[in-house]
Amino acid sequence: MRWNNKYLPFLGLLIVYVIGAVKIDIMDIDAAQYASIGSEMADNNRFLDVQFRGKDYYLDKPPLLFWISALIFKIFGVSNLTYRLVPILSTMVGMFALYRFCKLYYSERTAYIAALVMGSCQAFFLMNHDVRCDTLLTNCVILSIWQIAEYLKSRDWKPFTLGFVFAGLAMLAKGPISLIVIGSAFFVDFVLKRQWKNLFDGRWLLGILIIGLVLLPYCIGLYRQYGSEGLYFYFWAQSFGRITGESEWDNSPGLFFQAHNFLWSFLPWVLAFIPALYMRIREVVKNRFVITETEEALCLGGFVLPFVALSTAHYQLPHYTFVVFPLAAALTGRFLDNLIDQREAASFRWVRIGLIVTSSVMLVAIVGLCFWAFPLQNILLLAIAGLMTVLVVQLYNDKRPAFSQLVFAPFLTGLGINLLMNTHFYPTLMTYQSGSVIGKKVFREYKQNLDSFYIYDMTPVNEYNIFHSALDYYTQRTTPVLRSLPELKQKFVSNTTLIYTDELGLASINSSGLRYKVVHTCQNFHVTGLTLPFLNPALRSTETKPRYLLLAN
Incomplete structure (x- = not known):
């Protein structure tokens, strides 16, 4: 490839990211929930008190994505693209950060390959349209590692400060897992280099203070809402509790759950990464766990230790290890660059x-x-x-x-x-996510009826039967949920009343004698939980359930 065309692959990545951001609706449950929280925050201006559907405080995730989304919504309005805009830009910056980080230790070609690998692995395409907290987390982590590594080379206070600011932002994105990755990377690097002075340098305390200043607004909000229990949840139970078993979340994933998911999420590079990791570990072992000052073990330590730790958690989802993928990309880039010059091997x-x-x-x-x-x-x-x-x-x-x-x-x-x-x-x-389908239809064709639009859901509150978040996002309104026939009858008094419901709700309405007409029907499926029967056109109808939009007569 001619060097004057070096930016074209990254332009291609940006184009594909943006196409996904524009054309793909926000997915239930997590991404749509986060997007609706950001939209709600933009409306109520309560940035320190994170709310969900008007009254419920949302403790599970830190607020960086919500804050950014709310600000962007205020400037550009609510849309598919605006929710994903900053995460996509953060990915482009993250690739640049990985490139600059690799240049500190390797050739420019290695750095270039590593950035290409990072941006084109399957996880990053997914993270830039199914936007959760991991996109900002991952890119802030690699920015932090780059800047702190830059500081260790130059001893300049600017990268030191930026490195810990990005570490704080990573914590605001998804919590202490960011510090686990960053800390593991530098801990292993210092130990293998026998740099004990760096390991116990008192200046790291100043870095912790910078992180604390970045976290201060969120901590104030947490304490105001939840007291000390909120702080304990954020700094310990949210991340470490899933490893120790303190957290109530437990899906018994098995020790190799993350390894199995890595096989698809790091495509098409996974069969280059495996020998890359093996060869790097072999080099370290062969050298009796000692590396020179010009080498780095940041990628090895930052990938292996967190990956193993996350694999032992009692509750896991495939995207939990995406945070270490830039480091996997760096290991892969180093390996591929060496192979390019060994064509006959x-x-x-x-x-x-x-x-x-x-x-x-x-x-x-x-x-x-x-x-x-x-x-x-x-x-x-x-x-x-x-x-x-x-x-x-x-x-x-x-x-x-x-x-x-x-x-x-x-x-x-x-x-x-x-x-x-x-x-x-x-x-x-x-088209099989009825929340976004119905939400867009109501906002487009029945905007004058929004104040009398309701969800009729007869299942218990803690069961995810009719997902609310995508519907809220696309109607730009927290849609009230009715859970009993008497509640419904109180609202069913005007021919402007719109009801979104399922088969159970429709049967209840039919038994009540209420008059209505069906203005739209669609088939619903939980799109983030794909199954082979759903993908099979001949069996798809066995996996989907009808949803209805009703207009009172």
Whole structure:
């Protein structure tokens, strides 16, 4: 690749991210819940008292995403793009931070490859449309590691300060897991270098003070709402409690849950990362756990220790380990850069074969998703998909330059497949999320009826039957929930009354004698919990449930 074209791959990533941000509706439960909290905060201006649906305080996550969303909504309004705008920009900055971090220790080519790997792994495409707290967390963590590493090289107070500011922002994004990753990275690096003075440097106390200043507004809000219990939850129970078992959350995931998820979430690079990690550990062991001052073990320590710790948690979700993926990308970039200059080595051939395998698996998957589950009929997209497939095959040709085979071919695979995912698969999938479908319809066609729009949900309060968050977000209103027939009858007094309900609610209304007409029906599915029967067009109807929009007569 000519150096004057070095920015084109990142422009391609940005385009695919933005397409997903515009075309894919916000997904229930988590992303839609966070987006609706941000929208609610923009309306009530209560930035220190995080509220959810008008009255319930929301303790589970720190407020950085809510604060940013609320400010953006105030400036640009509520939309798919505005909720995701800052997280996407943070990812672009995060790739730059990883590039600059790698340049401190490696060649410019290594740094460039690492940034490409980070931005094009499957987790980052997912994080930039299904935006939860992890996007900001991950990018703030790599910014912090870069700046603190810069400080250790230059002893300049500016990167020191910025490093701990970003560490504080990472804590505001998702809590102490950020400090676990940052602390693990530098702890392992100092120990392997035998830099005991750095390990016990009193200046780190000043860094903790900077983090404390960044956290101070949130801590004030926490104490005001929950007292000392809120602070205990944030600093301990939220993160460490899931490892120690103190937290009530427990889904018994198993020790290898995160390892299994890594296999898909780090595609198409996973079969390059595995030997990269093995070779790096082997080097350290071979050198008797000592590295020189010009080397780094930040990536090794920052990846391995948190990954193992998170794998032991009693409650886990696939995205919990995404925070360490930039460090995995750096390890992969270092490994691939070394292989590029060893074209005749057996390791080059095996890694090339591994990358071809992962690209092929991804190709089979996208064919299944976009040509079987949800048939693609857009001629332009079909042409682009065919062209990119041919290009990837050509780039893997063993006569092509080593960079093309080991870097650009898998990069283009990830980019092309997620272009199809973001333009076709996910937008089609979201037609089965009734909260956003009904919410947009009500806001667009029945805006004058919003004050008399209600959810009729007869299931217990703590059961997620009719999700509320996407509906709230797209109506830009906290929709009241009615849970009994007497409540419903009190509201069912005007022909402007709109009701969103399910089969159970409809049966209740039918038995009551209330008069209505069905103005819209859609099939609902929990879109973040995909199943093979749902993806199978012949069995999909067995996995979906109808939802109804009713207008009183």
